[in-house]
Amino acid sequence: MxxxxxxxxxxxxxxxxxxxxxxxxxxxxxxxxxxxxxxxxxxxxxxxxxxxxxxxxxxxxxxxxxxxxxxxxxxxxxxxxxxxxxxxxxxxxxxxxxxxxxxxxxxxxxxxxxxxxxxxxxxxxxxxxxxxxxxxxxxxxxxxxxxxxxxxxxxxxxxxxxxxxxxxxxxxxxxxxxxxxxxxxxxxxxxxxxxxxxxxxxxxxxxxxxxxxxxxxxxxxCHQFPEEYAINGKPLENTMEEWKQSRFASEGVHCQSCHMPDRKHLFKGIHDPATVREGLDIASGIDHGTASLSIASIRIGHAFPTYVTPKVTVSIEALDAQGNVLKQKEWEIGRHVAYDNGWQEISDTRMLPGEKRSYELAALPSQARSVRFRVDVIPDNFYKGLYRDLLDEGLQGDAGRLILLAQDGAEQNDYQLYEHEEPFDGFEHYRKH
Ligand code: HEC
Ligand code: HEC
Ligand code: HEC
Ligand code: HEC
Ligand code: HEC
Structure with missing residues (x-):
């Protein structure tokens, strides 16, 4: 083997x-x-x-x-x-x-x-x-x-x-x-x-x-797999290559510049909300009955997120006066791979350095009174699934107890990166148009 x-x-x-x-x-x-x-x-x-x-x-x-x-x-x-x-x-x-x-x-x-x-x-x-x-x-x-x-x-x-x-x-x-x-x-x-x-x-x-x-x-x-084992052209861990292709490499901004500022041994990444917020520029608003949220990757030296393990979700919801969801859309930012007689990439919606994206919910309902914008981060999404499977398979003893601890820890790492609720007078809007 x-x-x-x-x-x-x-x-x-x-x-x-x-x-x-x-x-x-x-x-x-x-x-x-x-x-x-x-x-x-x-x-x-x-x-x-x-x-x-x-x-x-x-x-x-x-x-x-x-x-x-x-x-x-x-x-x-x-x-x-x-x-x-x-x-x-x-x-x-x-x-x-x-x-x-x-x-x-x-x-x-x-x-x-x-x-x-x-x-x-x-x-x-x-x-x-x-x-x-x-x-x-x-x-x-x-x-x-x-x-x-x-x-x-x-x-x-x-x-x-x-x-x-x-x-x-x-x-x-x-x-x-x-x-x-x-x-x-x-x-x-x-x-x-x-x-x-x-x-x-x-x-x-x-x-x-x-x-x-x-x-x-x-x-x-430890943070780069070899090119030979690429899946859909990219190794599962491709951080160094992503960095090389970014403007940060040509400007001499190395991993240490962001992860060890002033030589500090912090190594903060996707598990730290403040670090992630600093890397992104997020804005939201409503224009002509369309709600939109934009995300730009401004200070991340590789794909956001770089690994296959985290998952980021973006959602826009139109709410009525009671806060009920009338219409909504959700998107994912992440890379999904699966093993089925060889590795396959299901999807890759990660953002490259410098990339800007806009997510839209068009034709807001006339009964809508507000729109809620959210970005959530599940840093250990992949591992959460893995721990659940191991426990479902009946893992016991010290190993089982450790995996249970790991599962608790992974749960606690989830956080909300961005939330904003914007008033919307749907009726007023559609009367005018
Ligand atoms: C090439 C280097 C490398 C090897 C080899 C490696 N890992 Fe990791 N591992 C990482 C990195 C980097 C992370 C952090 C990923 C992230 O940012 O979430 C990680 C994260 C993890 C995590 C989630 C965080 C934690 O510590 O609880 C688990 C569990 C894990 N690895 C298990 C394993 C197991 C089991 C093996 C052997 C089968 C293994 N790793 C081999 C680099 C490696
Ligand atoms: C008894 C005190 C002492 C202990 C214990 C000690 N160091 Fe040091 N270390 C020093 C001093 C003094 C310097 C020299 C600093 C200089 O000249 O700029 C130094 C320098 C270093 C440097 C170089 C810093 C640079 O500017 O590049 C590293 C790296 C380092 N130590 C790592 C370690 C590690 C790792 C350990 C533990 C395994 C350790 N040291 C234990 C006192 C210590
Ligand atoms: C993952 C690798 C890594 C680990 C773990 C690590 N270091 Fe470092 N260390 C570095 C790097 C890289 C630098 C240089 C950063 C730079 O120049 O931007 C550095 C710099 C230093 C320096 C010089 C600091 C200065 O201000 O000049 C010292 C001293 C040091 N490390 C000691 C330690 C000690 C003590 C530990 C454990 C408590 C440790 N390091 C753990 C990678 C590491
Ligand atoms: C010896 C292997 C090794 C080296 C060298 C190494 N790392 Fe790591 N790094 C890891 C592992 C393993 C983890 C995941 C730890 C865990 O949670 O289990 C990690 C985690 C991280 C994280 C945290 C990611 C998150 O999910 O929030 C950052 C950031 C990071 N490393 C940056 C660096 C930087 C920058 C350097 C070079 C200065 C470096 N690492 C060198 C093995 C390494
Ligand atoms: C321009 C700043 C910048 C540079 C350069 C940079 N990073 Fe990051 N890194 C970030 C930010 C911000 C995050 C948090 C957002 C994210 O996860 O992508 C992050 C996240 C991470 C993570 C968390 C895991 C994940 O899936 O995102 C790891 C590991 C990491 N970086 C390693 C590295 C390594 C290794 C290098 C060098 C090859 C590097 N970074 C270069 C800013 C930077």
């Missing part, structure tokens, strides 16, 4: 496992083999452009490979995010609230008992990517499910370090995953001097500064 070379590459599928048939596991396996080869290609290209970084920075990354620096204090050797926090408090505080810190999630590991060890470690290639975070055996896996149920919120830099530690995999896409290889720290060019290359410093043997940290390519190993 898996080609032998698999352990070196992220095979990945995750946001991409629609489960319309309920045959989740088997589909996943079908998908794994071809994708594995494709992503091997990407890992190599990524390595080639990282001039200042070690060639294998993203393929099979290990933070503690090679001789351990014997003159370091315990805190400098410690890879846990709480340890980094002792000296990098600001980055820790921001990262802790980000989805990267929550990537070792109940929804992820609740699926693990149904897969074998190597499949699980493949998922970790993006969700907890270091060699130090991999499972060595099924016993560790079972233990991690229990621990996750007891310890939902893991990170506390104030606690006595030794007591606050969870195994490193619980820290998901942790500091060391992006910054430590072979014991050395790598980061962007030094803040005040702009210096790159090896820089001496008072802690952890200094660090290596590299401009690669400021470029979109740095994020690609």
């Amino acid at each position: 898996h080609p032998p070379s698999l352990p070196h590459v992220p095979p990945s599928v995750c946001p991409a496992i629609p489960n319309h048939t309920g045959k989740y596991i088997s589909m996943l396996r079908k998908l794994f083999a071809p994708l594995a080869l494709g992503i091997a290609g990407i890992a190599l290209t990524a390595a080639a452009v990282h001039a200042d970084l070690p060639a294998a920075y993203w393929s099979h990354p290990a933070a503690t490979e090679g001789a351990s620096p014997h003159d370091w204090q315990a805190i400098e050797r410690d890879l846990s995010p709480e340890a980094c926090a002792q000296c990098h408090a600001a980055q820790f505080a921001d990262w802790k609230a980000s989805m990267h810190a929550r990537a070792f999630s109940p929804g992820l590991i609740g699926q693990f008992p149904q897969q074998d060890l190597s499949d699980n470690n493949d998922c970790l290639k993006c969700h907890a990517p270091l060699a130090e975070q991999k499972y060595k055996d099924m016993k560790q896996l079972t233990a991690s499910l229990k621990l996750k149920l007891q310890q939902q919120q893991g990170f506390n830099s104030d606690a006595e370090l030794r007591n606050s530690h969870l195994p490193l995999r619980h820290a998901g896409v942790t500091c060391a995953a992006c910054h430590v290889r072979g014991w050395q720290r790598f980061g962007p060019p030094q803040r005040n001097t702009g210096r790159s290359g090896k820089i001496d410093g008072p802690a952890h043997g200094g660090f290596t500064g590299s401009k690669e940290f400021e470029q979109s390519q740095f994020c690609a190993s």
